[in-house]
Amino acid sequence: MRSRLALPIAILTTAALAVSGCTKKNDNDTSSGSTAGAKTYKVAFVPKLQGVPYFEAMNAGGKAAAAALGNVEWLYQGPTQADAAAQADIVRSYIQQKVDTLIVAPNDPDSMAPLLQQAKDAGIHVATADTDAPSSVREVFVNQATAEGIGQGLTDALLTAMGGKGKYAIVSCGQTAENLNSWIKVQQAYTKEKYPDATIVDVVYAGEDQAKATQMATDLMNAHPDLTGLVGECTSSAPGVAQAVKDAGKIGKVFTVGLGTPQAMKPYLTDKSSTAAILWDVQNLGYLTAWAGAQIAEGKQFQATNNVSDKLTGVTYDATSKMLLLGPALQITDKNVDQFNY
Amino acid sequence: MSTVTATIRHRVLPPRLTGQEIVLAGVLVVLWAALAVSTPAFLTAGSIQPLLVATAPIALAGVGMTIVIITGGIDVSVGGAIMVCSVLTAKALVGAEVSLPVAVLLSVAVGGALGLVNGVLIAYGRVHAIIITFGTANLFMFLGLRIFGSGTVNGIPGTLAFFGRGAGGRTLGVPHAFLITVLITAAAWWYLRHTAGGRHFFAIGGDAQAARLAGVRVQRRVLLTYLITGLLVGLASCFVIAQGTSTLDQSVGSGKELAVIAAVVIGGTSIMGGRGSVLGTLLGALLVQSVASGVTQLGWRSQLSDLFVGVFIIVAVGADLLRTRARRSR
Numbered sequence: 001m002r003s004r005l006a007l008p009i010a011i012l013t014t015a016a017l018a019v020s021g022c023t024k025k026n027d028n029d030t031s032s033g034s035t036a037g038a039k040t041y042k043v044a045f046v047p048k049l050q051g052v053p054y055f056e057a058m059n060a061g062g063k064a065a066a067a068a069l070g071n072v073e074w075l076y077q078g079p080t081q082a083d084a085a086a087q088a089d090i091v092r093s094y095i096q097q098k099v100d101t102l103i104v105a106p107n108d109p110d111s112m113a114p115l116l117q118q119a120k121d122a123g124i125h126v127a128t129a130d131t132d133a134p135s136s137v138r139e140v141f142v143n144q145a146t147a148e149g150i151g152q153g154l155t156d157a158l159l160t161a162m163g164g165k166g167k168y169a170i171v172s173c174g175q176t177a178e179n180l181n182s183w184i185k186v187q188q189a190y191t192k193e194k195y196p197d198a199t200i201v202d203v204v205y206a207g208e209d210q211a212k213a214t215q216m217a218t219d220l221m222n223a224h225p226d227l228t229g230l231v232g233e234c235t236s237s238a239p240g241v242a243q244a245v246k247d248a249g250k251i252g253k254v255f256t257v258g259l260g261t262p263q264a265m266k267p268y269l270t271d272k273s274s275t276a277a278i279l280w281d282v283q284n285l286g287y288l289t290a291w292a293g294a295q296i297a298e299g300k301q302f303q304a305t306n307n308v309s310d311k312l313t314g315v316t317y318d319a320t321s322k323m324l325l326l327g328p329a330l331q332i333t334d335k336n337v338d339q340f341n342y
Numbered sequence: 343m344s345t346v347t348a349t350i351r352h353r354v355l356p357p358r359l360t361g362q363e364i365v366l367a368g369v370l371v372v373l374w375a376a377l378a379v380s381t382p383a384f385l386t387a388g389s390i391q392p393l394l395v396a397t398a399p400i401a402l403a404g405v406g407m408t409i410v411i412i413t414g415g416i417d418v419s420v421g422g423a424i425m426v427c428s429v430l431t432a433k434a435l436v437g438a439e440v441s442l443p444v445a446v447l448l449s450v451a452v453g454g455a456l457g458l459v460n461g462v463l464i465a466y467g468r469v470h471a472i473i474i475t476f477g478t479a480n481l482f483m484f485l486g487l488r489i490f491g492s493g494t495v496n497g498i499p500g501t502l503a504f505f506g507r508g509a510g511g512r513t514l515g516v517p518h519a520f521l522i523t524v525l526i527t528a529a530a531w532w533y534l535r536h537t538a539g540g541r542h543f544f545a546i547g548g549d550a551q552a553a554r555l556a557g558v559r560v561q562r563r564v565l566l567t568y569l570i571t572g573l574l575v576g577l578a579s580c581f582v583i584a585q586g587t588s589t590l591d592q593s594v595g596s597g598k599e600l601a602v603i604a605a606v607v608i609g610g611t612s613i614m615g616g617r618g619s620v621l622g623t624l625l626g627a628l629l630v631q632s633v634a635s636g637v638t639q640l641g642w643r644s645q646l647s648d649l650f651v652g653v654f655i656i657v658a659v660g661a662d663l664l665r666t667r668a669r670r671s672r
Contacts, residue, residue, distance in 0.1 A: 051492050051592045080487055081596060175645065205644040208593040210586045215396045216638050218507065222389040223381055223639035239587035247508040248388065263496045264589040 042073045042099040043293035045129065045286075046090050048107050050078035053261045054235055054282055055105075057342040058130070061286025065294075068309065072294045075099065082174065082208055084108035091115050094124075101125040101293035103142070109133035109178050125296045129289040131179045132323075139296050140322050142289045144280045145329045147179070151186025153329040154257055155195070157276040158229050161255035165197035168229030169220045171213050171237040175205045180233050183259075187231070201227065206237055213240030214247075221248055232258030238277060242268035262332050262340035269334040277332040282342065284312055285326050292324055356535065359621075362610025362661065366625040373632055381639045391517050393635050394628075395507045395585055398519035399424075399578040400598070401627035404605045405523075405530050406457075406571030408623045411606055412534075413567050414547040414615030415464060415471035420575055420602050422482030423456045424595030427579035429486050432495040432590045435502070435583075442501050450576035456482060457572015461565035479599070487592060495590040498583065505584035519581045523624070526574070530620045543567065547615030604651060605630055608658045612666070629654065 045062055047055035059076045066074035075094070079086035084107040094102050095118060102124050106112035113136035116126045120137045129142035145153075158168060170187065172180050184203060191198050201224050206213035213236060221227055221244065230245065232238030238258025242265070245254045251273045258265070260277040268274035291308050302317040302324065316325045332340070378385040403420055410417050431449040434440045440448065456478070463474045503510040505519040512518060534540035542563050545553040554560050582594060609626030611618025630651055637647040 051487060051490055053494055056492055202641050204638055211582060214585065214587065215392060218392045219635045219638035222383040225383060236591060236593065239589050243587040247506065249509060264494060267497060267588045
């Protein structure tokens with residue numbers, strides 16, 4: 001019995017591990033442009049993680065750009081969890097595939113920098129989008145909005161609801177996320193400067209765990225009974241803080257804003273547990289990313305203002321920081337939430 | 343120490359409370375008292391009720407995990423199983439608008455099926471449980487991600503609010519999720535302590551060969567432990583959906599297997615098998631969540647709760663090893 005079964009089971013287990021290991025990486029979304037005539041550039045984008053609406057919307061925008069531009073093959077693959085090591089593996093595989101442009105939204109900018117150097121050494125154009133790796137060799141950073149735009153947008157939306165004064169707290173996600181931390185810095189400075197009667201009592205980190213974000217928001221409301229505001233700094237904690245307010249029966253007493261995707265925030269915007277979601281047009285960000293990838297692959301220079309498509313005009317480029325800026329932040333409320341399908 | 347064990351030898355039943363449980367209960371009392379003094383809001387209903395709700399899924403899955411670890415096994419596929427159960431249930435809630443009992447039955451059935459896969463492979467394949475469940479963990483995660491299909495599940499209705507943090511989730515101030523967890527823990531405690539079937543799990547963990555020779559159907563009992571864990575994980579997944587938001591994303595369940603194992607180990611169950619208690623697991627889960635809530639309410643850095651949990655695990659395992667050594671040296 002023992003010897004008869006042990007081997008097949010061992011093989012089965014090994015096969016299972018191998019299969020599960022591979023399939024995660026096989027979710028390649030590929031849409032090729034026209035192959036005839038001019039050279040087709042392979043533009044690969046590695047998101048922080050795939051399968052979340054945010055990056056899927058970016059992917060949709062990138063695909064649209066590839067279809068419109070005609071000379072771009074858009075490759076999209078990310079880790080299944082926002083994990084720096086898993087992301088590095090995918091970046092390495094794209095380096096081996098010798099894509100023309102490699103664009104990354106790094107989970108950990110510091111550990112991504114040497115990999116980008118490696119890609120550059122292999123003759124690949126490198127760029128960052130959504131999240132920057134400032135101390136790397138990237139040729140351009142496709143920025144969705146400036147830290148000032150996001151931080152001030154969040155602060156203004158929340159403080160308007162809070163009546164310009166009071167105590168609030170921030171529920172952030174990954175503790176090392178460069179963009180979240182830069183927004184928080186702006187929120188802290190801007191609140192102090194523009195709303196002297198308001199204070200940020202705490203900043204906590206929940207990871208990407210919705211239930212944990214909700215529980216932390218609940219604990220914050222208990223620790224500070226006079227708390228009147230909460231900020232959800234990422235797409236998992238934005239609905240989380242609103243859910244906590246709703247569960248505690250404090251709608252109208254504690255106001256929340258957050259970086260949330262429209263469809264996930266819709267129930268909370270409707271029942272007023274969330275005042276506003278601050279975001280940008282994510283599909284346009286994907287479009288701009290693919291376009292920028294093609295530009296640097298072709299060796300073209302960016303202009304001070306660029307007309308990317310009919311919908312995407314006047315995109316500014318800052319030569320000193322090598323940064324393309326999508327535009328001002330968008331405020332999503334119960335009024336305009338239905339305009340977005342992600 | 344020796345006098346205590348000497349008296350135990352004459353009893354038919356093991357002690358009602360183990361030393362670890364008494365210590366844990368003591369630590370919890372001291373911790374809650376300290377938190378009550380330093381943050382006055384800690385010991386209020388508005389703070390304790392959500393804490394109990396947050397404890398429930400870990401403690402519930404922990405009941406199954408305790409039994410598994412008592413038999414000398416382990417199940418690291420709990421996180422993946424939670425993902426599959428909760429995404430399927432969430433999709434059923436959104437797409438088919440199923441009722442509360444149907445949703446619970448579905449989730450428990452799916453969890454049971456996943457547990458059965460683990461159980462059959464481990465009991466009849468006779469490969470160590472960590473290898474099998476490590477494999478199935480990846481399989482379950484793959485399955486879960488496939489069902490998610492590159493997107494989140496949006497607009498989950500409040501059908502499961504009965505298990506949630508809100509006003510609909512409690513009766514006379516007691517959260518339903520926690521009450522159910524306590525009842526199931528009590529039932530498991532009684533079963534493990536007072537029935538022959540329950541004692542067989544300990545016998546298998548102590549020495550599987552000896553248990554077999556004594557007439558215990560080892561394979562069947564082992565299979566049963568993983569099936570129980572699967573069923574409980576199915577119910578715990580409903581709790582997870584209820585305490586999340588109206589959106590479910592693919593991070594659901596991630597890392598939960600380690601949280602569950604942490605609660606079991608802190609609760610005094612020996613990772614080597616043969617000894618343990620579900621009551622300790624409930625206390626362990628409660629301690630971990632109390633620390634997390636305490637750290638937030640005190641305004642301390644979030645990562646400190648990881649530090650404390652790490653220290654608890656090491657202290658608990660260390661205490662277990664010392665006990666084993668003391669027993670052997672006699």
